[in-house]
Amino acid sequence: SQQGEEDPQALSIQEGENATMNCSYKTSINNLQWYRQNSGRGLVHLILIRSNEREKHSGRLRVTLDTSKKSSSLLIMASRAADTASYFCATHGRGANSKLTFGKGITLSVRP
């Protein structure tokens, strides 16, 4: 079963604009991670935010986490055509189990 639900399912923006993607989840987490996937193949890890963190930055990326609302957002600033891809949030639950539970993903298209 999939824990996270991303919103929107698809997003199309102009190069240079910011892209905001949201993720909601159901159960308590240890951390939440965002991944990018090109052409339906390998996933690339973008950023990890722990349950005791509220905001994190990495380059043009900003991630927020609201554990009271069980939600996270990923902001890609000054988007580029190369950012066109599918984006997934994945949660790591509490406890010893290491598996990640992914959402269905958001398809981002950045028009040049």
Place this chain on the structure above:
Amino acid sequence: GAGVSQTPSNKVTEKGKYVELRCDPISGHTALYWYRQSLGQGPEFLIYFQGTGAADDSGLPNDRFFAVRPEGSVSTLKIQRTERGDSAVYLCASSLSTGGGNEQFFGPGTRLTVL
């Protein structure tokens, strides 16, 4: 350094056949994970290993699926009596160890098509 590699990249088989998918993790990574991704969906967890042992195989859909990691490095996912519903991209990932703070590095996947 080399990332996670998976072979073959594509596998086409007939319904009822047996297939093996191989994953070569990053050297030194003790944890290895298998996920399955159907079209338009996110990856779904199948099984993970810590060293040679399967720490959690709760995601394997049924007993036709089996995975091994005999020497704590390379892993093989085995599917018996394949069905059309097994068609998907099978992703392997590895991490330094288990535990929530460790990033999982994914391979390019094996696209399995069952005719």
